[in-house]
Amino acid sequence: MQQLLLDIRPPAQPELTRFVAGRNIELMAQLQAMLDGGAAERMVYVWGAPGSGKSYLLSAWAHACRARGMAVELGGQQAAQAVIADQVDAWSAEQQRAGFAAFNRVREAGGLWLAAGNAAPVDLSVMPELKTRLGWGLVFQLHGLDDAEKRAALAQHAETLGFRLEPPVADYLLNHTARDMQSLLRMVEALDRFSLETRRPITLPLLRQLLQTQA
Template sequence: MPPLPLAPPVRQLVLDLGTPPPATFDNFVTGGNLEPVARLRGLFDGLSATAEPPADRTFYLWGENGSGRSHLLYALCHAAPADRARHAGPHSPLAAFEFEPEIVLYSVDDVNGLSSAQQIALFNLFNEVRAHARHALVVAGNAAPLALTVRDDLRTRLGWGLVYQIAPLDDAGKMLALKNAARARGIALADDVPPYLLTHFKRDMPSLMALFDALDRFSLEQKRAVTLPLLRAMLASLDGELQDG
């Protein structure tokens, strides 16, 4: 297995360590987001041909980075029947925003980063979804609709449907998320590791998960359990690499 790459200072560690487990509703720590999660979980029930079409088919989720809004979009696509959902964002081609009858769910992330052409395409997609009773659109961004730096007509459309602020996890929720991530990887995580991560490093979930993924790889390299001594050994190793570099 290749060695850990050189990294920025440990407390700002961000590493790309391969593909994490897929984002699903089951591995999303709900925290204070019970209502939006319940609404999204039940969305596909109303889109089936045998059910009454749902009254609410357009959603806008907003929150700070690491709040879980992107996780929920991926969870929706993961829960969808094969080839019936499409995910798009700032790096997607314009074709990803085109309406196709066989796609019942469209999810669009980071609307605040879309280009002008993508915003026009999303505006048109919104109108198409509203015109078809068994299709849904879920969009996510970093601010409430009125505060978004997007086209006025698109901003207005995003406010038409259900709007939810996705609340970030508290410390207990973050520790639960780390424990769940360990369980998903088959890792026996020592109880003192999550509290130590929370008290000594950046506390947002992307940074915590990046550091946890680094610890997971280091434990495999060292063939040792994930404990606080192992974490300290990894940090000492990274500090040594930074000094040598």
């Protein structure tokens, strides 16, 4: 009989050390330099397709800033020691004006700024002044992971949940479920919960059964 569990574990905290850099080595080095206080440029904009990992990266960097005792502002609407602004391409006109003002204050104060969107600054549908500001610092395209890098990321996430993801299970996930990283990570978490509920080890047959229940 399936055991119903109340999952009281906190969600896995995004960590920079768990982010598989892949082709994004220069971006990761820049973010680390900003954390360590050795970066010549302290304003960074990251762009990439939905599902490329931007939100995870920004959350992980925010966590790293807080761990170093910085005051962090999420949303990009107010100034702080470290400002993290996700999905700037979806900002309303009012948010754009507030973000523009916050950017100027952060830059003048020597703070840290990390923003992300689905397109490069020049291609954003935002007010020209904000578009210019977002392009003032360093701009990086966040490259998606190849299959080998995705397997590594899934294995790392499984370790944070307390189990080892066997290669056949990871391969099946890549070949039979949505391939963006957010969906893949959610499937790993669902597989972990299903394993606990059924009191069965995480195997390929268990994954197939889970997918059948979701069909």
